Amino acid sequence: MSTALEGRASSPGVAMADAFVVRKVQVDTEAEAAGTPEEEKERADAALEQVEESLVELAESKREDLGDEADIFLAHADFAGDPEIADMAHEQIDDGASAEAAVTAAFDSFRALLEKSADEYMAGRAADIDDVRDQVLAVLAGGGDAQVPTARSVVVAHELTPSQTARLPRELIAGVVCAAGSPTSHAAILSRSLGIPAVMGVVGLLDAVADGTPLAIDGSSGEVVVDPDDAEREEFSQRIKQEEALAERLAELVDEPGRTADDRHVELAANVNDEGTLDTLEGTGAEGAGLVRTELLFLEHDEPPSVEDQIAWYRKALEAFPGQRVVIRTMDIGADKPVPYIDLDEENPALGVRGLRLALDRRELLVDQLTALVRAGRDASPDAGRLAVMFPMVSRPDELDAALAVVDEVCAAEGAERPEMGVMIEVPSAALAARRFAQRVEFLSLGTNDLLQYLFAADRVLAGVAHLPDILDPDVLRLIRDVVEGAHAEDAWVGVCGESAADPVQAAAFVGLGMDELSMTPTGIGRVKDALRRVTSTQLAEAVEHAVAADGPETARKILTDAVEGATPDA
Ligand code: PEP
Ligand code: MG
Numbered sequence: 001m002s003t004a005l006e007g008r009a010s011s012p013g014v015a016m017a018d019a020f021v022v023r024k025v026q027v028d029t030e031a032e033a034a035g036t037p038e039e040e041k042e043r044a045d046a047a048l049e050q051v052e053e054s055l056v057e058l059a060e061s062k063r064e065d066l067g068d069e070a071d072i073f074l075a076h077a078d079f080a081g082d083p084e085i086a087d088m089a090h091e092q093i094d095d096g097a098s099a100e101a102a103v104t105a106a107f108d109s110f111r112a113l114l115e116k117s118a119d120e121y122m123a124g125r126a127a128d129i130d131d132v133r134d135q136v137l138a139v140l141a142g143g144g145d146a147q148v149p150t151a152r153s154v155v156v157a158h159e160l161t162p163s164q165t166a167r168l169p170r171e172l173i174a175g176v177v178c179a180a181g182s183p184t185s186h187a188a189i190l191s192r193s194l195g196i197p198a199v200m201g202v203v204g205l206l207d208a209v210a211d212g213t214p215l216a217i218d219g220s221s222g223e224v225v226v227d228p229d230d231a232e233r234e235e236f237s238q239r240i241k242q243e244e245a246l247a248e249r250l251a252e253l254v255d256e257p258g259r260t261a262d263d264r265h266v267e268l269a270a271n272v273n274d275e276g277t278l279d280t281l282e283g284t285g286a287e288g289a290g291l292v293r294t295e296l297l298f299l300e301h302d303e304p305p306s307v308e309d310q311i312a313w314y315r316k317a318l319e320a321f322p323g324q325r326v327v328i329r330t331m332d333i334g335a336d337k338p339v340p341y342i343d344l345d346e347e348n349p350a351l352g353v354r355g356l357r358l359a360l361d362r363r364e365l366l367v368d369q370l371t372a373l374v375r376a377g378r379d380a381s382p383d384a385g386r387l388a389v390m391f392p393m394v395s396r397p398d399e400l401d402a403a404l405a406v407v408d409e410v411c412a413a414e415g416a417e418r419p420e421m422g423v424m425i426e427v428p429s430a431a432l433a434a435r436r437f438a439q440r441v442e443f444l445s446l447g448t449n450d451l452l453q454y455l456f457a458a459d460r461v462l463a464g465v466a467h468l469p470d471i472l473d474p475d476v477l478r479l480i481r482d483v484v485e486g487a488h489a490e491d492a493w494v495g496v497c498g499e500s501a502a503d504p505v506q507a508a509a510f511v512g513l514g515m516d517e518l519s520m521t522p523t524g525i526g527r528v529k530d531a532l533r534r535v536t537s538t539q540l541a542e543a544v545e546h547a548v549a550a551d552g553p554e555t556a557r558k559i560l561t562d563a564v565e566g567a568t569p570d571a
Pocket of ligand 1: 448449450
């Protein structure tokens with residue numbers, strides 16, 4: 001009998017194939033050293049070297065597919081080649097440890113050092129170190145080569161490390177399913193850039209699935225069917241056919257603008273997190289960037305980035321969108337994005353000094369960033385994108401006034417025109433004051449990730465409260481309608497740049513509410529474009545009217561889904 005499991009939808013697409021289970025290498029680190037200390041050191045060194053070399057090769061062989069995201073493997077190779085790790089391992093071996101135990105201890109001490117920094121970015125690096133350690137242990141165990149399937153399979157694992165994901169031969173991977181992880185884990189991000197359907201966080205997965213168990217998965221809904229019966233196979237075959245038809249339609253639409261069936265233009269733009277995102281733009285049909293995050297620049301180093309370093313990144317972002325608008329957001333650091341050089345000891349960081357609050361407190365950082373932005377915009381080549389600048393985490397109009405005053409000062413100093421300016425609406429007070437914000441800037445952009453967190457008092461990274469917020473809650477829809485009306489009353493354009501815009505039904509709701517632009521993970525654009533073209537703006541406006549009056553988000557979702565799926569386009 002089949003078993004239905006559920007996880008987090010992490011990379012869209014449908015797949016049906018047998019499972020290939022990737023197991024963690026089991027190494028006995030308690031066992032006595034088999035060789036002399038010299039022999040154990042040689043084994044450890046050889047394994048470290050082999051892993052270093054194979055990671056450098058992996059980075060080069062994946063560069064075409066992954067672009068700059070392949071650099072992660074060079075960083076991993078650096079760990080394997082780090083002389084400090086080898087020295088630590090040698091010391092352990094001198095004290096009688098086996099190569100396996102010594103390598104484990106060396107990587108673990110290195111990891112502990114990083115973890116002490118207690119920030120999210122460094123904690124991420126700690127997980128990378130485990131990945132490299134496990135590769136070295138696999139070589140010591142005599143395996144060496146990564147576990148890879150030989151026939152087309154759905155890869156199943158507790159969690160896949162970046163190197164495991166990248167080593168999987170693309171042509172044999174029908175899908176990826178993990179017991180742990182979330183849509184933001186490395187394996188999910190890589191699956192999306194490679195276009196592989198993926199479901200993360202599937203409870204009970206490894207108890208229900210063995211090597212060779214037939215699986216059917218849907219990366220858009222998070223469904224995982226173990227050992228599907230005939231009816232389920234038929235159902236998933238239909239979905240696969242629909243996916244294939246969709247892929248063909250999307251390929252034809254790639255150069256078409258976003259529009260509804262009655263030709264209302266809705267700009268469909270890309271959210272850009274880092275340089276890796278720029279490499280995933282091809283074939284997505286993005287009409288510019290609605291949100292370029294700049295936090296990584298500030299998170300990556302022990303000191304703030306120089307104006308020159310910032311200009312280099314902003315220029316790349318502008319050049320990636322020739323002739324289109326590129327909305328670059330000033331640093332949104334603090335809270336879940338802490339930086340090592342700013343000491344914020346807060347009990348409730350999500351409610352603390354973050355985003356624009358921090359930028360106004362640390363004016364020199366804001367001046368540098370705006371200087372870099374204004375110079376990058378001013379000196380951009382004529383075929384680059386057009387700079388627009390947006391502020392995050394703004395709660396009161398007077399904060400925006402203070403920030404705009406800095407913009408004017410910087411523009412005067414640089415002899416540059418003020419760029420198109422906008423503000424994120426991601427705090428309830430800002431949503432309520434949308435019209436007053438719209439009097440001050442050219443555009444508003446709804447940050448639904450934070451707006452939902454604050455509206456429902458539900459931490460956006462805490463799984464235990466993830467069921468509470470819903471963007472299709474009728475009262476939230478009503479609030480968004482007020483934001484759109486406030487913006488339009490002041491001739492400002494208004495868009496959405498939170499994750500919710502990538503869901504076709506939610507995107508349709510936003511268009512029904514009057515949004516001018518939707519910005520999302522680039523690979524989400526095609527599906528939204530396809531959905532919008534099947535329905536008129538009038539049908540969407542009517543559906544939203546009903547949804548706003550519905551008794552809860554489930555009913556609202558049903559009304560909107562019916563509108564999108566049941567529409568018979570007249571254009
Ligand atoms: C948001 O909050 O919706 C948003 C787009 O910003 P971030 O996810 O970077 O906080
Ligand atoms: Mg936000």
